[in-house]
Amino acid sequence: MFGIGLPELAVIAFVAVVVFGPDRLPELAKQAAGIIKQLRAFSNTARDNLREELGPEFADLELRDLDPRELVRKHLLEAMDDEEKENAGETPAAPVSRPLAEGELPPYDPEAT
Numbered sequence: 001m002f003g004i005g006l007p008e009l010a011v012i013a014f015v016a017v018v019v020f021g022p023d024r025l026p027e028l029a030k031q032a033a034g035i036i037k038q039l040r041a042f043s044n045t046a047r048d049n050l051r052e053e054l055g056p057e058f059a060d061l062e063l064r065d066l067d068p069r070e071l072v073r074k075h076l077l078e079a080m081d082d083e084e085k086e087n088a089g090e091t092p093a094a095p096v097s098r099p100l101a102e103g104e105l106p107p108y109d110p111e112a113t
Helices: 006-054 069-088
Strands: none
Touching: none
């Protein structure tokens, strides 16, 4: 959860008790829970509105799909899967190699350097 472990959570709880006091802490926790609930409802409404506006093709749309990193990762994985399916029936050709004769220079590609 956000990279916070048990020791960090204990320190945060201790600081909260010291700063706000044990009397106000339950009220603040209730307010925080209400804010989180409102944010979740807002994101669900936004997702549903997007799905409705985009049409039935995007019925499985999730908001995380709109993250550019996820979008690129998804398309790269799909492209790799398509390439594997295309190459499934083909056997890769083994490169032809032979030892160089004495005094023979190895092949050189001037455009490669």
